[in-house]
Amino acid sequence: MKKYVSLFMVAMLVSIIAACSQGASNVEITIPASFLEGEDVESAIEEAKAEGIEEVEENEDGSLTYIMSKSTHDELMEEIEASLQESIEEMKTSEDFVSISDVSANSAFSEFTVVVDQEMYENSFDGFAILGLAIGGLYYQLFDGVDPEQYAVTVQLEDEQSGEVFDTITFPDALEE
Template identity: 55%
Template sequence: MKKILIVPFLLLLSILLAACSQDKEKESGVEKEVAAESSTDSLSDGEPLKVDKGVLNVEVTIPGTFFEGQDIDKVIAEAKNDGIKEVIKNEDGSITYKMSKAEHKKMMKELEEGIIKSVEEIKTSEDFSSIKDVSYNKTFSEFTLSVNKEEFENSLDTIASFGLAITGMYYQLFNGVDPEKYKVTVIFKNESNGEVINTIVYPDDLNEKK
């Protein structure tokens, strides 16, 4: 079985939360700075954030589907230990995170850097030899993979789309996309002529298969 290069969701979450918990002695000064910013922060494509934001805080709710099969109490405890000020388990299985704007911005930056690193690994990995290039939009809602068609059709390289989709959906949710509307589209194109070989829309296609 091929090695999946994308970090699993909960491990990625743990890494990001740990990063946000560092340099706590600097947080007070940072929060004073962000308090002066407008409360109408926007997504990178210009759409207004839909997360609930106070003067210093950001509130984000992640759907319960991201935690299926996990010990929710353990997830909450780890998040609190890693510096998130408040974590709430909702009746529908979702989890609401309340954090400072400084923590939120740092989390988004770390997540963006992680996705870009994973994209570069996919492009150069021998595990996905048919994939020659990967491009993406600013909000990580669409990835285009240029592949050698013959190699691709005789491989299992579509598995690369799953890791990209998970991290892309996670990025969108923490960046304020409505949990009812977030999607990631992964397009596989023939590198020689641009022909679309396959298109997978997450989570729609996964739900249909279930």
């Protein structure tokens, strides 16, 4: 459970919604102001620089633009992918999410299939694990250059007994409901 809370917090701190544009040697990621609400902007800037972000610009609309080298961006993407893979493995083996028996994802982390004991799942808090997957997937996509207007994560919940998908959740739409 700690991994998912940590992943969620990292995603919020570094801010999920980002627009990436890749130059010849630099990558720019703009963090919308809406994801900085309640955050100390100076602390966010300090944290970004501590993570290897070369330059952080505060924009007039309250957003922040992170400018980093392509190599720093590549390292960041590798770290995000490794963290997601680790979370997936932990989710499959952890006693915290007893209804979940398997999790798979596509290479873009835009689609996940979670195999569960449906009855146990519906009577537990294991849905929080799904939220962690979705946030991680959105975070990965946005830092990978997906347009914030186009990014999405689809999670299919499959019953382990019948093999049938009993629910499909699409993020970020589900967060707005």
